[in-house]
Amino acid sequence: MRLLLVEDNVDLADAIIRRMRRNGHAVDWQADGVGAASVLRYQSFDLVVLDIGLPKLDGLRVLAGMRERGDSTPVLMLTARDGIEDRVQALDVGADDYLGKPFDFREFEARCRVLLRRGRGQASEVVQIGGFQFDNAAHRVSLDGEVIELPNREFRLLEILVGRLGQVVGKDEIAKGLFGFDDEAGPNAIELYIGRLRKKLVAAPLRISTVRGVGYMLEASDGGADGDG
Structure with a gap:
């Protein structure tokens, strides 16, 4: 944030x-x-x-x-x-x-x-989707009890998407949440972090979809998370 x-x-x-x-x-x-x-x-x-x-x-x-x-x-x-x-x-x-x-x-x-x-309108620090758990207070992401290691910026990106589950989040909004005035962020930085996050959540009951020209949306799914590039 x-x-x-x-x-x-x-x-x-x-x-x-x-x-x-x-x-x-x-x-x-x-x-x-x-x-x-x-x-x-x-x-x-x-x-x-x-x-x-x-x-x-x-x-x-x-x-x-x-x-x-x-x-x-x-x-x-x-x-x-x-x-x-x-x-x-x-x-x-x-x-x-x-x-x-x-x-x-x-x-x-x-x-x-x-x-x-x-x-963000959330009542709890913990978001549970099937075997996937996002615990903001503990700074912990897990799947079926196994910790998914995420660097801080990937964790904060996931926090933004989880906070807007099922909604499209624009690239500008993501950039404002991840980068301050003094941060160096190239034009493809968000795509890079999204790609890394998708790979780490591939077995989770989540999907990060790309909405062309707009941004990204995190959705609960029955299978693993996937999405467009």
Whole structure:
């Protein structure tokens, strides 16, 4: 998934970026509210992690601008402030969740997963299709109990497709979910990852179909997964 991190503490931002990218997420970073507000006007994200105490424009005003434009992207607010008033104000403005600093990264990741899942309309971290299981929380994919090893980007590609099971997902949408501004992605990168994923899921009760000129669709099937090139 693609995240926007808005945090002016460079050390904390670096730690979050490294951790989330290590988990396969595309992460873009802005260090002040004005830059974040500008990016959010033209780029969509799956999740925004937004500090309240930002230079130039505070996080509450950035969030208020998002909601006024009808942007319903899930937002996790971060702040070093302890007062209950800040928490109440953040939620009233439209934050989906709130996490005070300092925090445990395991809790941070869990809250991000919940918001991402909620944004996709999923009730559970685990998707089961016959003997195939996709467990987002455990970062595990298995077939009949045997683990299918997937590099992070292939795992995140599968996450996107599983989250839209039975629906066509456009190439642009996939690209936005997999690659950040700083990622180098050639024109055939998505096709390459799709091809690798198909080979690893060939025995699974799934099929990745190519919808020519549009994108891809993951469907449950009785046989193995296959599809066009």
